[in-house]
Structure formats: C-alpha cells, structure tokens
Amino acid sequence: MRNLKITIQYNGANYCGWQKQPDSLGIQGTIERAIYEITKEQVKITGSGRTDAGVHALGQVANLKLESKIPYTQIPNALNAKLPKDISIIECCEVEEEFHSRYSAKGKRYRYLIYNSPYRNPIYKDISYHVKYDLDFEKMKKEAKSLIGAHDFKGFMSSGSSVVDTVRTIYDITLSKNENLIIMEVEGNGFLYNMVRIIAGTLVDIGRGRINECLADVIESKSRSNCGHTAPAHGLFLKKVDY
Amino acid sequence: MRNLKITIQYNGANYCGWQKQPDSLGIQGTIERAIYEITKEQVKITGSGRTDAGVHALGQVANLKLESKIPYTQIPNALNAKLPKDISIIECCEVEEEFHSRYSAKGKRYRYLIYNSPYRNPIYKDISYHVKYDLDFEKMKKEAKSLIGAHDFKGFMSSGSSVVDTVRTIYDITLSKNENLIIMEVEGNGFLYNMVRIIAGTLVDIGRGRINECLADVIESKSRSNCGHTAPAHGLFLKKVDY
Structure with missing residues (x-):
C-alpha cells in the first residue's frame, strides 16, 4: 500500500484541535472525510502530533496509507477542493513504508x-x-x-x-x-x-x-x-x- | 465645540466599507453608534476617505465634533468596549477646530x-x-x-x-x-x-x-x-x- 506524506496549514480558530472529538471532526477528521470523498477509502491519517483547540499550523505533517492510484501531485488540489477554506494541503509526496509522521520526526x-x-x-x-x-x-x-x-x-x-x-x-x-x-x-x-x-x-x-x-x-x-x-x-x- | 481626531484599525471583511449604506452601518456608522452609546450625542464622523467593502485599515483617521467632556485619553478604551472586535480605536487627541481629516490630509x-x-x-x-x-x-x-x-x-x-x-x-x-x-x-x-x-x-x-x-x-x-x-x-x- 502507498504511504503518503502530506503537509498541512490550518487556522485552528474553528476547530476542537487536531484530534477528533465525540461531537466534532477536528482537523484530522475533516481531512479524512475529504480523502473519503475523493477515493472512497476510509483511511486514518497520523499527525506528527496533536494540536490543541485554537492552535494553528503552517506546516503540520501527516501520513496515510492509500490504495488509490491518484497521482500524488494531484492530491493537494483534489483535497483542497473538498476542504473548508481554513485548511489547506500544501504538499504531498510518496514516502517509504516505514515513514511515520510522529515517530520519524526529528x-x-x-x-x-x-x-x-x-x-x-x-x-x-x-x-x-x-x-x-x-x-x-x-x-x-x-x-x-x-x-x-x-x-x-x-x-x-x-x-x-x-x-x-x-x-x-x-x-x-x-x-x-x-x-x-x-x-x-x-x-x-x-x-x-x-x-x-x-x-x-x-x-x-x-x-x-x-x-x-x-x-x-x-x-x-x-x-x-x-x-x-x-x-x-x-x-x-x-x-x-x-x- | 471640541474637535477630536481618532485613529482607527479595522478588518473590513464583514463591512460594506467605510460609508453607511441604506441597509448597513458601515465602519463609520458603527463607530457613530458607539459614540452615541457613550455620550448620547448623535455626531457624524468624517473619515480621511472612504474605503470599499472588504478593505482593511491599520491607521484610518477621522474627526468628530463633540460636546461631551470625556477626557480624550479615555476615548479609545470607552469606544473599544462598545465596538465589535473587528474595529479598534488606537489613538485619540484634541485638534484645532479647523482640522478636517480629509481636507487636511497631506x-x-x-x-x-x-x-x-x-x-x-x-x-x-x-x-x-x-x-x-x-x-x-x-x-x-x-x-x-x-x-x-x-x-x-x-x-x-x-x-x-x-x-x-x-x-x-x-x-x-x-x-x-x-x-x-x-x-x-x-x-x-x-x-x-x-x-x-x-x-x-x-x-x-x-x-x-x-x-x-x-x-x-x-x-x-x-x-x-x-x-x-x-x-x-x-x-x-x-x-x-x-x-
């Protein structure tokens, strides 16, 4: 399965933080929903770390395992078209299977x-x-x-x-x-x-x-x-x- | 009558511009309403110029004629307490009667x-x-x-x-x-x-x-x-x- 690394910017003002909450998608869940809309795959994305409610990001990183053959260069625009304007995918690349956005971070x-x-x-x-x-x-x-x-x-x-x-x-x-x-x-x-x-x-x-x-x-x-x-x-x- | 010069910052995103419109107060009208709430005087403030819908300001200037004896140093905080968070009065001073925020601008x-x-x-x-x-x-x-x-x-x-x-x-x-x-x-x-x-x-x-x-x-x-x-x-x- 492909392992993709995405770089994300967001304005955290309207979110409960990176992580999903029982009553709220969070940044993570919002991106997962956009991925589903494009690929029909229910993936779980792994962030480099959680950010709290209200915290912003200029370069949060996450990785995800995907079956879809969509070219990685098309992923930022495809996701941005589905995402709310306060979240933006600014980069996507293929990474080796072992890459983990949290454990690999230096x-x-x-x-x-x-x-x-x-x-x-x-x-x-x-x-x-x-x-x-x-x-x-x-x-x-x-x-x-x-x-x-x-x-x-x-x-x-x-x-x-x-x-x-x-x-x-x-x-x-x-x-x-x-x-x-x-x-x-x-x-x-x-x-x-x-x-x-x-x-x-x-x-x-x-x-x-x-x-x-x-x-x-x-x-x-x-x-x-x-x-x-x-x-x-x-x-x-x-x-x-x-x- | 006193002539006061105020310096104003605003995020124009939610306004029809500086000037009042038939169905909307604009930045100008919003400030005039705040002045009324404090002094009960219905003044007209004169801006250095109009800004269009959506345009922001870091240092718009306006002047107003006021009867109230409220010390000018207290005016920014008094108005800011009444104004929405996307408008802020950052300075106020007394000026000579002839001062006109538009005609005096160099x-x-x-x-x-x-x-x-x-x-x-x-x-x-x-x-x-x-x-x-x-x-x-x-x-x-x-x-x-x-x-x-x-x-x-x-x-x-x-x-x-x-x-x-x-x-x-x-x-x-x-x-x-x-x-x-x-x-x-x-x-x-x-x-x-x-x-x-x-x-x-x-x-x-x-x-x-x-x-x-x-x-x-x-x-x-x-x-x-x-x-x-x-x-x-x-x-x-x-x-x-x-x-």
Whole structure:
C-alpha cells in the first residue's frame, strides 16, 4: 500500500484541535472525510502530533496509507477542493513504508505571536496573544537564550501529561519585533504538553516584570509554579516538522 | 465645540466599507453608534476617505465634533468596549477646530498583501490576494519604481469616478517578500478610485508575464485597458494618513 506524506496549514480558530472529538471532526477528521470523498477509502491519517483547540499550523505533517492510484501531485488540489477554506494541503509526496509522521520526526519548529499594544488589533486578533502591558522586549530576548540546550523542562509542562522523561533539547529560540508584533520562534527535538505556550507566557511575565528571577533559575527549579502563565492557544503556530 | 481626531484599525471583511449604506452601518456608522452609546450625542464622523467593502485599515483617521467632556485619553478604551472586535480605536487627541481629516490630509500610505503560492493559506486568506501563478518578484520590484513621482494616473482609475485632475504624486513604493508573502507599500499625496488595487493588479500581471510593456509606457498611455486587473479589496490596507 502507498504511504503518503502530506503537509498541512490550518487556522485552528474553528476547530476542537487536531484530534477528533465525540461531537466534532477536528482537523484530522475533516481531512479524512475529504480523502473519503475523493477515493472512497476510509483511511486514518497520523499527525506528527496533536494540536490543541485554537492552535494553528503552517506546516503540520501527516501520513496515510492509500490504495488509490491518484497521482500524488494531484492530491493537494483534489483535497483542497473538498476542504473548508481554513485548511489547506500544501504538499504531498510518496514516502517509504516505514515513514511515520510522529515517530520519524526529528524536531519541530513553533511560532508564537504576541501583539503588544494597549489596544487590540482587528487584523491579528485571532492569530496573536494581545498583551496590553508594556513589555521589556530586550530583556525577553536576552533571557530567552537560557532555554537553548538540553534541559529538564518539567516546570514547563501542564498537568495531565503522562510523560516521564521531561528532558528536551531546544536548538534555537529567536524573538523579533515588527511594529507592535513580537514573533517568537522556537525549535527543538520535542516539546512537552503546552511547553511552547508556557515558554511564551513566562517570557511575557519576565517582560512585564512579574517574574524577576532569571530564566535559567526558573528552568533549574523544575517547578511549574515558578514559570509563567500558559499563553493562549490562538497565538501558537506549528511551523515545521523536521525528519 | 471640541474637535477630536481618532485613529482607527479595522478588518473590513464583514463591512460594506467605510460609508453607511441604506441597509448597513458601515465602519463609520458603527463607530457613530458607539459614540452615541457613550455620550448620547448623535455626531457624524468624517473619515480621511472612504474605503470599499472588504478593505482593511491599520491607521484610518477621522474627526468628530463633540460636546461631551470625556477626557480624550479615555476615548479609545470607552469606544473599544462598545465596538465589535473587528474595529479598534488606537489613538485619540484634541485638534484645532479647523482640522478636517480629509481636507487636511497631506498624504496616505497603503499596504497591499499578495500571497504567492500554488495553494491557499488559511491564515492569510482574508487579508491577502492569493495569486497561484509564478510571479517574477524582481521584475515587479524593478518596474514598480516607474510609479514614483508626479504622473497622470488616469489609466489607474476605475470608471465611475468624477475626478477631473488625475495627476497624483507617488512619494515611495516598496515591495518586499517574506516567504510566500509579497508586501507592497505605496505612499502618495492622494490616490484615485481603486488606484492602489489597479497598481497591485498591474504589478501582478507584469510579474506573471501578462503585461510585457514596461510600466513607464503603461502609465504614459493613460489607458485603463493597458493597465492590469483590479486586485481584490481584501488584500488592501489603509496604513497611515499624514497631516
């Protein structure tokens, strides 16, 4: 059977997240339904990871086993014609049978958008975290560097996760600013549950002066309560999955 | 009576444009209603210019005459609390009685977003023009320079306008690219009806190879039919009004 890798963009605003829920298809189920409409095959697609309700993607990856002989180059347009406008297939290729979008992943890159202004922005409202308070951007940028490397990120994990090994390696984190928009990008070999949103929330709390400890000490403490708040889902984008 | 200048951002997707229509409030009417809710005064606000249905603003300016003694610093938050989330007042100040948001304007800056990719982008879908065809970005950038200066832009005006003097001065036009997004920004002393959208459409047609004349000749011809198509409203942003 063919194994196909697809790259997906979505605006998560109107979805319960990647995964199907009892009363809702999710991104995954919506794509599976579109595949069925084209091929009449009931396939299960496997994502590189779940994204929560409201989280967006610029490069989510999934794979699927298909009988249909439809040329892979035609799949993005064929699926996009069936999918709602807030989901888009931007790439499709044939991969070896062993390829698994989750287990084969070597790393991921996320983007988090913070809109820093006393007043809301109607253009960015659904795709960024609006922070009204003054943020010390230079301090956030400097402190963020402490995240780079292999650390036990136990404090940066929401409760409810069954993960035991909480050591992860951050390869890179950058913060840039374009007018009122702060763009954080972080790349690592893997992320704990809500880790990127807790990193964003902690950096906001540092920038606002609510956390005065240096970030290296916060990480070292391995304590969720020493970290900052969990920044909202709608500022988060899964940008890229590396294989 | 006080004369107040307000700066407004809006996502135009759900509006019939700046101006009131018989069956719809428009951005203008929506703000006037919010002012009434706060002050019980039925004021008419004057915009720096109309924007069409679907067009967005990052810095539209309007002025209004008000009796109410509400401090001007409180006006943005007071209005934003009454306004729908796709409109935001980001600044308010007292101005001299003579100030008129349209007649006092010395220039305007617009932004136009083009998303250039074979596949649609669910994040940018409502705020950019999706162009599927390959565009020669360097050619577009080079040709755009011909717009700078004072020219008779008669060809770059949609029919239905009663304007007689069609000479306008473009101070600056820049095209930049960030991944698949082309950002055009153009500043001038004034713009004819649909002029920015026709500039964007003409540059797309040049980039796609549908117009092979150089842009200087297209301008010189003063003929609408030598220019390109009118790019859609939802890629256009009124960025700034200069006084």
